[in-house]
Amino acid sequence: xxxxxxxxxxxxxxxxxxxxxxxDIPEGLSLGFVPTMGSLHEGHLSLARQAASTCSKxxxxxxxxxLQFGDSExxxxxxxxxxxxxxxxxxxxxxxxxxxxxADMETxxxxxxxxxxxxxxxxxxxxxxHCEGMLxxxxxxxxxxGPTHAFFGEKDAQQLxxxxxxxxASFPSLEVIAGPTVxxxxxxALSSRNARLTANDRKHALALSASLAVLAGAWKGGERxxxxxxxxxxxxxxxxxxxxxxxSLVDDSTFHPAGPSLSGPxxxxxxxxxxxxxxxxxxxxxxx
Ligand code: AMP
Numbered sequence: 001x002x003x004x005x006x007x008x009x010x011x012x013x014x015x016x017x018x019x020x021x022x023x024d025i026p027e028g029l030s031l032g033f034v035p036t037m038g039s040l041h042e043g044h045l046s047l048a049r050q051a052a053s054t055c056s057k058x059x060x061x062x063x064x065x066x067l068q069f070g071d072s073e074x075x076x077x078x079x080x081x082x083x084x085x086x087x088x089x090x091x092x093x094x095x096x097x098x099x100x101x102x103a104d105m106e107t108x109x110x111x112x113x114x115x116x117x118x119x120x121x122x123x124x125x126x127x128x129x130h131c132e133g134m135l136x137x138x139x140x141x142x143x144x145x146g147p148t149h150a151f152f153g154e155k156d157a158q159q160l161x162x163x164x165x166x167x168x169a170s171f172p173s174l175e176v177i178a179g180p181t182v183x184x185x186x187x188x189a190l191s192s193r194n195a196r197l198t199a200n201d202r203k204h205a206l207a208l209s210a211s212l213a214v215l216a217g218a219w220k221g222g223e224r225x226x227x228x229x230x231x232x233x234x235x236x237x238x239x240x241x242x243x244x245x246x247x248s249l250v251d252d253s254t255f256h257p258a259g260p261s262l263s264g265p266x267x268x269x270x271x272x273x274x275x276x277x278x279x280x281x282x283x284x285x286x287x288x
Contacts, residue, residue: 006090011097012059015104018144019097021059021096022272029056035138035149038062039079039192040088043182047151048092050179060089061098061141063105067133072182074278079195098145109143111135114169118255123158123280126245134159135166142171150174155181155189157267157282161255163252181281183209189281199253201275207240211247215268219285226259233268245271245278252284262286 005011012018025031032051036044044060051058062085069075074264082099113119115129124131142150150167152160160178167174182190187209190201214236217231223229224250228240234247249258252265265287271280 008093008095009086009090009097010095011086011099013099013101014221015100016062018059018098019102022146025057026049030148031055031146032058032149033141033145034058034060034094034151035141036060036062037064037078037192038085038272039081039195040085041182041190041192041194043153043155043179043190045088045092045181046182047153048089048094051149051151052093052095054177057096058094059096059098059145059147060094061100061145063098063100063137065105065133065137066102067136068127068130069133070129073114079192081253097187098141103139105140107136107140107143108224109136109139110168111166114165116255117250117257118158118161121257122246122248122250122271126271131158131162131266132216135162138163139166139170142167142174144207147174149178152177153181154178154284155191155281157250157252157269157284158255180285187206187213189279191279193277193279196275196277198275201277204240204242204276205274207242207274208279210240211236211270212268212281216283216285224262226262229262229268233270235287237272244275245273252287 012021032055034047034051048060065077067073086097152163164176167176188206211233215233218232230249237244237247247270250267250269251258252267259265267282267284269282
């Protein structure tokens with residue numbers, strides 16, 4: 001835990017400290033919330049800045065949520081650096097950072113995704129328990145913090161979809177706002193897990209964003225067959241020797257498999273293991 005707060009940033013290291021801080025915010029002011037697992041990069045910081053410029057007050061949480069890791073090794077190796085994170089958040093004009101202990105996040109209220117492909121396919125299929133674990137903790141944060149606005153990255157498009165569904169059902173006054181995926185200059189989507197890539201794996205990791213670019217090229221070139229586009233996407237990923245988990249076209253408004261035609265907005269979603277590191281990416285396409 002950080003020894004002391006950088007100037008301008010309030011550290012909330014327990015649920016009690018959060019409650020007191022929340023109670024001091026006058027009624028009628030907006031409160032923006034950005035949940036993170038720390039090891040912050042520009043993707044997180046862009047959401048934090050978006051929150052700070054949209055809302056009267058902003059709080060960012062840092063909590064490596066054990067419930068959303070099926071793989072205990074991935075959990076224990078997840079990078080953690082709260083001291084550096086706090087310095088970055090102070091620079092992003094965030095008011096407070098909530099760093100709960102696991103006991104602060106204990107909840108009797110487990111939240112399950114609504115039924116349908118978003119609850120059963122893609123991330124839900126390859127990371128059993130992940131979606132429930134994520135929703136349970138995000139729902140608990142919503143309950144404890146009572147934000148008026150919550151900010152999520154489009155990089156985790158399925159998560160964003162599920163959180164929107166949960167918010168509509170259980171937190172109807174909360175506005176969920178999406179931020180665009182932030183990338184390295186060569187296209188690799190920023191991820192805390194990128195720090196675990198070897199120099200060689202870093203080259204192979206480019207396969208994810210490159211496959212999305214190949215797909216976009218095929219779409220712009222007039223290809224409209226869903227099966228053909230999915231094949232192009234998967235083939236481009238496989239070429240780089242990464243271990244593909246899924247390469248799918250998804251209807252962006254329902255998160256069902258895209259089809260029967262690609263008339264509305266749809267998303268190409270990919271997940272692959274590169275070395276021992278699991279990476280995901282997606283690209284919104286189609287629509288007006
Ligand atoms: P995480 O710390 O991975 O749980 O991510 C916390 C939030 O940051 C989630 O809403 C993610 O979607 C978002 N995020 C992660 N990576 C990026 C990125 N490259 N661009 C934009 N948002 C991101």
